[in-house]
Amino acid sequence: MSNEYPRVKDKVIDGHLHIEAWTNKEGEEFIHCFEEYREKMGLHSLCLAALPSGYGADVSSNIMCAMYKLLNKNTYANGGLLYDQYPMGEKLPEGMDFVTQLNELEEIGFDGVKMLEGKPTLHKKIGKNLLNDEYDKFFAEAEKRGTHILFHVNDPAEFWDKDKVSQDTIDHGWFYGDGTFATHEELYRQAYTILERHPLLCVTFAHFFFKSEKPQDLVELFEKYPNMCIDLTPGWEMYISFYDNKEYYKDFFEKYSDRILLGTDSSFPWYTENFMWLLDRVYRYVSCDDVVKAFDDRYESGLNLSKNAINNIVCKNFERRSGEKPKEINKEALRAYFEKYKHLMVEKDIERVEALFAKYL
Numbered sequence: 001m002s003n004e005y006p007r008v009k010d011k012v013i014d015g016h017l018h019i020e021a022w023t024n025k026e027g028e029e030f031i032h033c034f035e036e037y038r039e040k041m042g043l044h045s046l047c048l049a050a051l052p053s054g055y056g057a058d059v060s061s062n063i064m065c066a067m068y069k070l071l072n073k074n075t076y077a078n079g080g081l082l083y084d085q086y087p088m089g090e091k092l093p094e095g096m097d098f099v100t101q102l103n104e105l106e107e108i109g110f111d112g113v114k115m116l117e118g119k120p121t122l123h124k125k126i127g128k129n130l131l132n133d134e135y136d137k138f139f140a141e142a143e144k145r146g147t148h149i150l151f152h153v154n155d156p157a158e159f160w161d162k163d164k165v166s167q168d169t170i171d172h173g174w175f176y177g178d179g180t181f182a183t184h185e186e187l188y189r190q191a192y193t194i195l196e197r198h199p200l201l202c203v204t205f206a207h208f209f210f211k212s213e214k215p216q217d218l219v220e221l222f223e224k225y226p227n228m229c230i231d232l233t234p235g236w237e238m239y240i241s242f243y244d245n246k247e248y249y250k251d252f253f254e255k256y257s258d259r260i261l262l263g264t265d266s267s268f269p270w271y272t273e274n275f276m277w278l279l280d281r282v283y284r285y286v287s288c289d290d291v292v293k294a295f296d297d298r299y300e301s302g303l304n305l306s307k308n309a310i311n312n313i314v315c316k317n318f319e320r321r322s323g324e325k326p327k328e329i330n331k332e333a334l335r336a337y338f339e340k341y342k343h344l345m346v347e348k349d350i351e352r353v354e355a356l357f358a359k360y361l
């Protein structure tokens with residue numbers, strides 16, 4: 001297939017990717033799934049965000065990301081926390097509080113933590129307030145260590161509004177206005193309180209923290225919390241706000257370029273072409289003023305930021321937060337992790353991990 005997207009011109013890290021399946025439709029394993037994308041686009045590095053409690057995944061998500069990191073050079077990964085009785089209905093071993101899990105993830109060689117726990121769906125399933133004691137100890141420890149947390153909190157406000165929510169969103173199960181989900185305001189309240197309690201937390205809120213219509217809120221947060229960032233993973237709705245307020249956002253991106261990280265939220269088993277399409281839109285939006293097809297199919301030019309701002313956004317901020325090189329995978333620690341938690345996996349996935357370990361570990 002021809003490459004219709006130009007390769008990137010800068011040192012670029014896609015800081016937010018997911019692996020959601022063992023194989024794609026053609027039966028190809030996940031194990032090198034982003035490498036064609038990396039090569040074709042000329043990316044310097046990638047960061048995988050594990051989702052062991054999201055979208056029907058389980059602990060194998062952490063193991064898959066660790067294996068990917070082991071087998072593909074210059075790959076970072078953020079591991080995720082595990083929960084009692086969800087999603088497998090089996091208990092975690094005794095004593096596996098979140099700080100102990102953080103220790104385990106670090107020992108394996110994860111570069112940070114991914115949390116989807118602030119997304120209304122998962123927040124409801126887990127049934128824990130993000131301000132509870134156990135989370136509080138975890139955030140205190142992460143703050144102390146400077147652990148980079150990639151945190152999805154909230155969703156667009158219209159997902160709570162039955163008059164505004166789209167059918168597509170409803171079909172995804174993302175209409176939250178039936179009274180069974182935390183409210184939009186409550187999820188922000190929890191996130192804001194986490195920041196008040198842990199003002200030095202190295203947290204990156206995904207999808208612009210759903211604040212593209214209230215960027216002044218971000219300005220206030222940036223002024224208060226020196227290690228808080230946001231990422232540019234679409235959320236197409238946020239790009240629509242960017243396009244509609246071009247002058248404002250050009251200044252905003254320039255001024256806060258040390259608080260904004262590039263990412264696509266691309267996910268295997270999508271096709272490589274999809275990853276490339278997304279990266280092209282996000283990267284060219286910040287880096288040039290070519291007129292390119294925008295997310296809503298209108299044609300828009302990019303912000304054409306200064307060299308310094310581009311470098312911050314597409315690479316430097318990530319490196320400052322997660323390190324200039326990914327951590328090494330500790331094979332023994334990974335093996336021990338699998339043995340400890342494999343009772344939370346289905347038989348088929350246990351066999352898959354055993355086969356991978358036999359081949360590569």
Ligand SMILES: [Zn+2]
Pocket residue numbers: 016018049206265
């Ligand atoms: Zn994501």
